[in-house]
């Protein structure tokens with residue numbers, strides 16, 4: 001028993017290390033492009049912002065907002081999902097400064113992806129903002145879900161399976 005326990009522990013460790021070394025990003029949808037691109041300085045606001053992912057997205061429950069330096073909402077209308085692209089309309093912009101695009105969308109395999117990026121308006125415009133974004137604001141993980149719970153779960157499942165097999169045999 002002691003020996004199979006030790007074996008199971010080593011196997012679990014090896015499995016965890018293998019998982020840690022694997023490119024986890026490929027297991028889930030990730031944003032691969034943004035328009036306007038991250039940190040772009042623009043003299044005039046875009047009519048629409050969009051995020052492109054590495055796989056198809058589900059149209060249901062998609063969310064996308066643009067929040068200005070004044071903490072008001074500058075996006076307008078419902079977000080739209082077309083294949084792997086999530087987009088939303090933008091009002092004629094207002095104050096110069098940093099605008100933040102927040103998004104949350106469900107990938108084809110059912111996993112939610114959320115994040116944000118920013119662009120800058122260098123020349124103030126005269127647009128009228130939407131409502132204050134303070135209520136809608138929610139802290140989103142920069143790159144979505146943390147990886148370590150999956151590693152731990154994977155190690156536990158694999159280790160448990162090996163231990164179970166070892167027990168059955170002895």
Ligand SMILES: [Cu+2]
Pocket residue numbers: 027028029107109110111
């Ligand atoms: Cu996934």
